Amino acid sequence: MSQDRVVVTGVGVVTPLGCDPEMLWARLLNGETASQTWPDLLAEGFPVHRACRVTEGALEPDPTRRGRALTRIAVRAALSDSGLSPTGRTGVYVGTTMGESGVFEAIAEGAELRIDEGVGSVFANEVASTLRIEGPLRTYGTACAAGNYALGAAAAAIRSGAVDAAVAGGVEPFSRIAMLGFARSRAMSPDLCRPFDQDRTGMQLGEAAAFLVLEPERQALSRGAEALAVVAGFGLSGDAFHPTAPREDGSGMAAAMRACLAGSRLSDIGWVCAHGTGTVRSDAAEANALHAVFGDSPPPVSSLKGALGHSMGAATAVQAAVAVLALRRRVLPPNANLVCVDKTLELDVVSESRAAPALEGVLSCGYSFGGLNSALLLGAP
């Protein structure tokens, strides 16, 4: 066992608000949202036509390969940022909800494709084959907590000595199956996603890929790489409750947060990058969980989902990337689209970008259908 800390040395993102961390950060601080109405969804008769999709960058035009393209761009950017040369002891850890869902959609329309082209493991395979990474490959299909699962597993593998470094994160190409499924389950907002707002009307679908390079601090120092953040904690729990609804009291979410924060001082947590999907129930349960863990005055909270939509398996990976940026600059990005905060939640929701000169720790949370709860703690190096 290595007692070395696990640090983040590289960040790569592909999001609806930019494919470069600096661009993404600037637009998040502006309070921008990528939400828009899409003519193709309107023409195809989807009940909800708004979503946040990636529009910039030279994306693969074939929708059955879109997720692999997002993955390649984000992983290459993360490795370039880190300066790490992957070896046979570099692991690849990927979280995703739907996998390469364009493949399933094409097959449903009669295309002659192999169904295993669509499963989640294609992303790690793509990274391995195109970037010649020869270490272990792991895929987590743990829905909207999958990015955190991948990051936590990668950090644990580094700590155990199983790998020397890891590329870890999540990817979710835009999914028509999810677009219809969430609309039919009445979980989607017909206009904007407004997490923690008193008039919130639901979630909005996004797409993204985000990957971090993780390695032991000593190795990073010895090769002259800068530690951008420390992976300081990780916690998981299961609600064992309902196919979609969270426990109303947030007790499952709180259990994941407590497991993540064990050994840390609560006063070091200066920002919660919340799951905050903008549904009535999920936001309320998350507020209950934060009060259960932090008491009367939880740290400031923002959700990125008003700005970026919900990129499911990629969402917590994007949050981790933004948490690293926030720790570097000691600024909290706002909770986009907030008009009137829901006072019953009793949370300090960040309505405009806010300086946080003493920011030492960011708690990034993601919960999924089926009650999979996850929390990741990133600290200043």
Place this chain on the structure above:
Amino acid sequence: MLEVLRYELHEVNPEIPRDLPEDRELIVELGIDSLDVVEFVARLEYRFRFVVPTDEWQQLATLDAIAAYALSHLE
């Protein structure tokens, strides 16, 4: 119409009683699982060939409201 609605709701989940009061909110007051209500309305959409837009969904809280909606949207 109310009889049809009660039948469809019971088909979604046989544990839901057939004698629910029509003027109480299904989810908030009667504690019906929200996923069951979603499936229930989806079955009505299929049966009566109408589509409930997302921004009108929140108003369909009681059996009375759903019956009125269905009657006014019959082809």
